[in-house]
Amino acid sequence: MDFSNFHFLRPTWLLLALLGLLLPLIWQRSRDLQRRLRGNIAPHLLPHLLLTPNDPHRVRPVHLVCALLVLGAIATAGPTWQQDRPDFLENRAPLIIAVDLSPSMDTADVPPTRLTAAKHTLHDLVQRRKGTRTALLVYAGSAHLVLPPTDDPELLDTFIQALGTDLISKSGKDVAAVIEQAKRLLQQSPGTLLLVTDGADVAQLPTLKDDSLQVLVLALGSSPTLKQLASALDAPLGSLTLNDDDLDWVARHAQQHFQNADEQQRLLQWKDAGYWLCWPLLLLALVSVRRGWSLNWGAVLLLGLLLPPTPAEANPFLTLDQQGRWAFEHHHYPEAAARFVDPYWKGIAAYNAADYDLAQTTFSAMNTPQAAFYLGNIHVRRFKFDDAISAYQHALQLQPDFPEASANLALAIALKKDTESAANNTPEVKPDEVKFDKAPGKGQSKAIQTQQANNDALWLQNLTTSPANFLRRKFSLQDQEAKP
Structure with missing residues (x-):
């Protein structure tokens, strides 16, 4: 453990430790009868006139108060020697993958084709990044969030394996639109955009530079515009390899950028280690319970105010919203939903707990864009696409610049059309015979409750169309809406 950076976050509290060190001296001085009587009795007579009994107790209450004040002051001053790095920083940096779907990606110079080879590499990349947040964009003449x-x-x-060059009808390589989409997704947080492409639109190159976003270019083929693209973006240029070198290259650049940005943002944020002193403080408090000892309770209460706060789970004096927040941060979503009083956080907790009835009831009573957005998500999960479309449209009315609501609105419209198309094309088949598992009037009926899906993968499996057809329709609708 490196203590070279040891310092205190709140050094002013160390003055209290100085007071604690002076207390035994002050107490001893107050008990010095010779000093008090020196002005009234001749100094050479004092030793013979005073009887000073031997004190069998070496440790007195004042020494306990001294130790408590010193340790409490050190704990409150915030001793630290390492930066505070939350658990999520141990994972890899957030990444946005943007795949070029222009027709040139079907070229076979990278076997079997450029796009197929890219999909194999991206498969390995997302498996390696399991547990780390990754977004997927595609582009040709327009850019779309997948x-x-x-x-x-x-x-x-x-969805990566469902990608094809026939999904976007608009021709071109609109990297500028990809950068704008990526910036909206990251929202000024550190992250990396990975462009998987075989070329660029030369006319766009002078306008592409953006210092707020790190871009990596993973090249397919040998087009000279690839180097021009990397130069215009001031981006590292890499290429597919037969081993894992390309994956290591992406991970290394993304993580380095993320850590550098994080160090700049949290330069003065250090891990407070003062809470470790709670244990010796507790031990001192237990030792103080001795027969014949008395203490000024005002000093004890003052010391209690100086001690670091206890964890929320052990503190029954927190408000219900504070208890709910603790449960939410520890992923105890059902408990958080039960404790929250704040309607928005109650709805969020219920949504994460897959208690969609409670979440819908809570969000329905609110008139905010976020509440309408989550109502739309709930309706989509329940395949109520008309209600979902209305909810997303309401969210966009309240907050026009809401890219997540815009993307999900297009998704709900596409899902509705796919569902209607599948229903219209499904032939009606009547059963030859109907059998029941019990005779009428016998046995008991029992309601079976199924756990609602709490992630996108489960409800997306219920689509009545393939991911490719779904994406094709979604992109077509978005391109139609984008036309002036």
Whole structure:
């Protein structure tokens, strides 16, 4: 453990430790009868006139108060020697993958084709990044969001393998639109955009530079515009390899950028280690319970105010919203939903707990864009696409710049059309014979409750169309809406 950076976050509290060190001296001085009587009795007579009994107790209450004040002051001052790095920083950096779906990606110079080879590499990449948030964009003459940031590699790979050059009808290579989409997804947080492409639109190159976003270019083929694209974006240029070098290259650049940005944002944030002193403080408090000892309870209460707060789970004096927040941060979503009073957080907790009845009731009583957005998500999961479309449209009325609601609105419209098409084309088949598992009037009926899906992968499996057809329709609708 490196203590070279040891310091205190709140050093002013160390003055209280100085007071604690002076207390035994002050107490001893107050008990010095010779000093008090020196002005009234000749100094050479004092030793013979005073009887000072031997104190069998070496440790007195004042020494306990001294130790408590010193330890409490050190704990409150915030001793630290390492930066505070939350658990999520141990994972890999957030990444946005943008795949070029222009017709040139069907070229076979990278066997079997450029796009197929890219999909194989991306399959390995998302499996390696399991548990880390990754988003998926595609582009040709227009850019489209396939999946917002998710940590589910199976869901990502499902849509990656469904990609094809026939999904976007608009021709071109609109990298500028990809950058705008990526910036909206990251929302000023550190992250990396990975462009998987075989070329660029030369006319766009002078306008592509953006210092707020790190871009990596994973090249397919040998087009000279690839180097021009990397130069215009000031981006590292890599290529597919037969081993894992390309994956290591992406991970190394993304993580380095993320850590550098995080160090700049949290330069003065250090891990407070003062809470470790709670244990010796507790031990001192237990030792103080001795017969014949008395203590000024005002000092004890003052010391209690200086101690670091206890964890929320052990503190019954927290408000219900604070208890709910603790449960939510520890992923105890049903408990959080039960404790929250704040309607928005109660709805969020219920949504994460897959208690969609409670979430719908809670969000329905609110008139905010976020509440309408989550209502739309609930309706989509229940295949109530008309209600979902109305909810997303309401969210966009309240907040026009809401890219997630816009993307999900297009998704709900596409799902509705796919469902209607499947229903219209399904032939009616009547059974030859109907049998029941028990005779009429006998036995008992029992309601069977099924657990509602709590991630996108489960409800997406219920689509009545293939992912490719779904994406094709979705992109077509978005391109039609984007036309002036």
